[in-house]
Amino acid sequence: MQIPLDYYRILGVPLQAEDDLINQAFEDRMVQMPRSEYSQYAIASRQNLIKLAHSVLQNEESRQQYDDQIFPSNAEAIINGDGDMDMSIDDAMTLSETSIPNPTIDVDGDLLLGALMMLQELGEYELVLNIAQSFLEGKEPLEQISSDTNELQSWWQDLILTVISAYLDLAKEKWHQKEYENASLYLLSADAILEQQNVFNHIRQEIDSDLQKVRPYEIIELLTKPRSQLVDRQKAIALLQKMLDSRGGIEGQKQDQSGLTTDDFLRFLQEVRTHLSPLEQEELFKQESQRPSLAATYLTVNALIVRGFVERKPELIVQAENILVHLNQYQDVYLEQSICSLLLGNITKAENLLNQSYETEKVDYIKNLSQGSPDLVPGLILYTENWFKNEIFPQFKNLDRESLSVQEYFNNPRVEKALEQIAPPEMPPMDEEDPLSLLKDYPPETDDITEEETTSTPSLPTPNLSKIPEPSEEDNEDSELLDLSSFLEAEIDTEESEEETSPSMESMEDDNDEEDIPSSTSFKSSLIGLLIVVVLLGIFSTLLYRVFNQTDSGDLQLSLGESLIELPEELPNQESTTEEPLSPQTALELVNGWLEAKALATGPDYNVGALEGVLADPLLSIWRGNISILRNDAAYRRYEHDVTIEGVNVNPQNNMEANITARVRERSQYFNNGVLDNQRSYEENLLVRYDLIRVNNRWLIRNTQIIN
Template sequence: MRIPLDYYRILGLPIQATAEQLKQSHRDRILQLPRREYSDEAIAARKQLIDEAYAVLSNPEQRVEYDKYFLAGSQRQPSESVGLLQSDSGKAADVYAPTIKIEPQLLPGALLILLELGEYELVIRQGRPLISSHQSSAKAGLAAAHQPLGDPNGELSDLVLTVAIAYLELGREQWQQHQYENAAESLEAGRDLLMQENLFPQLRAEIQADLYKLRPYRALELVALPLEKKLERRQGIALLKAMLQDRRGVDGVEDDLSGLDVDDFLRFIQQLRGYLTTTEQQELFEAEAQRPSAVGTYLAVYALIARGFANHQPALVRRAKQMLQHLSERQDVHLEQAVCAVLLGQTEAASRALDLSQEYEPLAFIRRHSQGAPDLLPGLCLYAERWLQQEVFPFFRDLDQVTATLKDYFADRSVQSYLENMPLQEETAAVWSGRQSWSDPNLAAASASTAASAGGAAAFPLGLSRSSATATHSSNAAATATDERAYGESARDMAERIAQMSPDGQLQPLGTNGTAQTSVSPTSSLTTTPSTRRSRRSPHWGRLTLVVLLGLLGIGILGFLFAQVLSWLGGAFSGPRLQGEPLSIELGESVLDPAELEVAAADDVRSIAEQTIERWLSAKAAALGPDHDTSQLEAALAEPARDRWLEQARTAEQQDWYGEYTHSLEILSVAPEDPSAGRLTVQAQVNEAARFFQYGEPDQDASYSDTLTMEYQLTRQDDRWLVQQFSQVN
């Protein structure tokens, strides 16, 4: 048979090589032995080919004859010179490649030489059919001419080894070229081949180690894809969840085999957040908060506040405020609590939270913009709006280009309705997803720096003692109860009061009909353009990591001193960068070309349909969930569907049953394809699973997991899209 090699390539020399160069190359090639896993037969075949190439080229007469053949070959048609060389389609390659004729028993040595020359794809293309041929022969009982299947010294094992190494090296090449998914496919193919033949466990472990190190890159590449690439993006999130599970949390110290230490992993999470939506981050980090994880809790708070404010869902803001209550038992999160209180219309609670805060720079800003006012609320409103727009929204993919204002938020009738019906006294104990233990000082240390690190303007000062924290918590509880009792004015009045707090009078007050008056200019000076938000400085994740590590060592006081020093340094530097192997990612840069990260335009009807139906499915999960929270239904449904589902939620609560829902959604069609239309008809495929509980016990008979094709009728009301009715498509 003929192979796509020539004597010059075998020796690694050009055609102009001198006799001395031939001799030296021959000696070097013989001394450079392949991996020790190769059989003696494969090594001998390789040596025989190298010796043959040297024997021909070192003989002047034979070299002249061979050069004539070699040079004349370039004038041939490709099909005349094709031996084993073929394209993926099975047709002859459209390039000229010199060939030599060899005996079949020398084939493992020839493939080994091609591997050493870096012809990885050619080795795979030619080696896989040969492996399949061996397997077929063995199954048919015709393997007499070959070594037994699985014999590590046989021809088959040499072929498997060469092809597996080719997959490994090809994957590493693709990794260097930033083709992370292609690299993973190559590495997995090599690993699976070795597992199938049950050969070379050491090489299999080497490939698996590369796959673990590749996971952060793959996760970033996949979640950065356009939002319509749902399956691929879910795979990226699954990779992230697997890493979190292996590490035992976002601030965990277990080894996930990615090669990332605590510092690198936290900054990797920070870069990845910019490619995740508010819904994805809320789901991800609320699960992290369950471990419990202080960093996960704080990131969940950000997601809840961002989603609640942008989508006008104060119930989410209220959940964030409740989670902050737990963090406040040990850390200074009073600025975040003040922002939540403003969004919930709790002006007294907002003022008290500011009194307790020790954040010097934000408080100075708030005081400066409240001059002449009886309290700090004007400056707080300005701070809250800028903080949300500049420090929170840019870390959410679906909000990065969104401009939201307090005026619009409080003008929403669903917000007013929720605030009107909010209980007069909120619980001060833990009410989200079960009570959690926060006695671990390491978690406290981690949360202490997360405010600065996870995109916040405020950093947690450390050093609060247990007694002072407990006293602060008790006073907060009493103050909250007092504030709620004092909250006797209507939500509309409270919203108007907050809307008028702008020091420049730019937050529009509400009219008597609940809508914003148009006589006042919009809040253009209180917001920033997307390009401005894009140029913000990266949060100081280096400080977070240092505090976490000190917390793990149990050095609380020393951690406080370092946090103060690094707080000063953070004003001058944007935080360290990931350097070297295995993850070279900078916080200010993306590993992908921004052109690849396009998101559907806001006026795209498919985006409108998807967001509207997603809002309905989330509202349904909340209304029929453990808390029977119906606040989201008004923002998701129009009549007659709204009343029907409100009644169903009340019935579920009375009968003491609830469901835990998960879903995925794919938009199939939207008509008309006009975002200015007043009504849309949408066909979508919904994958929904629900686990039901009756009296707190699982009800397996009622639980389900279905994939349905649904038709939704969407209607626009007050510039807001709602689901009016829906039915299953047969």
């Protein structure tokens, strides 16, 4: 077999090397030892190759024959520096390197392994993998290596070890080049081969350790790609979930092999959050809260409130409000409860909750903003907007351009209609054996609110708090506004109290008792409850007018956590009122994002969530139905796509609407119960029109039409 090597490279000497240098290089090479896992057969193969190179180059006659064989006709002038050529040694080396295309040596079975090991030592990792791949895939017969079964088995393990070493060295290169995803891919490739061959388990442990070290950097890299795709983000979130599992959750005391201390990990998690959307955080922390986890539960609440406010979905704020009722057993979250009540139009409840808070500094701030007003609503509205601006929005991706105005929120027609349909639920006594029983009746998230919808709808999964310790009796007067770190401190320092009830719970129960009085008699009627909500909205509209015509405002100085990992600087956001144009490149990314989401949603995992942020109704509802049919039939599809954009048009009368014309080559395989169905599979070349609508500064596809 021809291997791209030459004897000079094997010994590591220049072309013009003298005999003394050649002999010294030979001795150095012979004493160098490869990895200890190599067999004696591999070590002997490497040494025999070195001896062969030395035997040729140390003899003047054989060296000249070798040079004439692989070098051009003027080799003697290049190597010896004599003749008619007037050049320096550096020039001679440059000429020799450009004049020799690819010198090779012919090696038999005994020397092949040594040649691969030598290429590995010389840093030719990709070349090692290319040559070894033919053996791994069975394209090269092993009989040419040896007819002895035991010797062949030893040779095979040595070959696997050489391939693994090449992958590991490539991973190190990518690590130093800060290409963390590629480093991880090389490590995973090495691990897959070792798992398949069931050899060198101790090296697998080393690989696993390296994978965990590179994991936090890979997560940040995937989330901060300039044009990160849906698949990249899902991969990053999956890796983060693995880290959380290894550490036993956010508050977990287990140590993974990432090298991050508990404090480092929390700072890292705070950094990751700034690159996740509200929906991504909600899904991640809702699952994490099932451990149970107070911190994850609170982060879920933040995501629900943000989504409810930004997406104009009060039903999500109702979910957050119900969860906060139970979080108040462990930490003072009356301010957050008050904000939820405010955004649901329940002014009286918002003010009552605010007065129960032990966050005296924040409450005093709100009272100062409300001077001259008969209630605390003006200050609470301004505080809420500051809370979103300084504390909440910076912890989510792409919220810098979202409106902070509470007035705009209430002026939204969808919010008005949703609030009319959200009747205050009657709060039954809490079941001590099932503290989550009160969370079963909050309204679910809906895409559109219609006149026919009611509040008697099934609930979504809620965080599991049933295993959390009893609340502590610590004095909360000096506590700060609840955040991730304060939740961790509260959970770590909590002591069980079985006979006494905390002040916060007593005040909450008293407040609930007062609110339940009217519901025990004639106010049980849902119609009357609805009228109460309408009246409250009218009162609140009057208050809003008064608040937003005041000139006083103030900013809270709330600090954010420091980053653990330095990230590449992102382009500054353009403070412009004009929307980003829909360019052909943006259109290509949009269509590719939809096709990737379709492949995930119709695949074996039925990832319907992949459609969020890509489609809008009616197309979103149509595809949800299609996926439901596939699931019921125990079927799924696999797709391959190739897209060419042919036209991009924005509606001149309405810049919130646009369309894209694209040529799409689509190949789809249909599987039923895991078996390929060729009759339902297809490959088509289509011209497709995509109708778009801009929602929250993001283009979504709301309809498609096949032109031909």
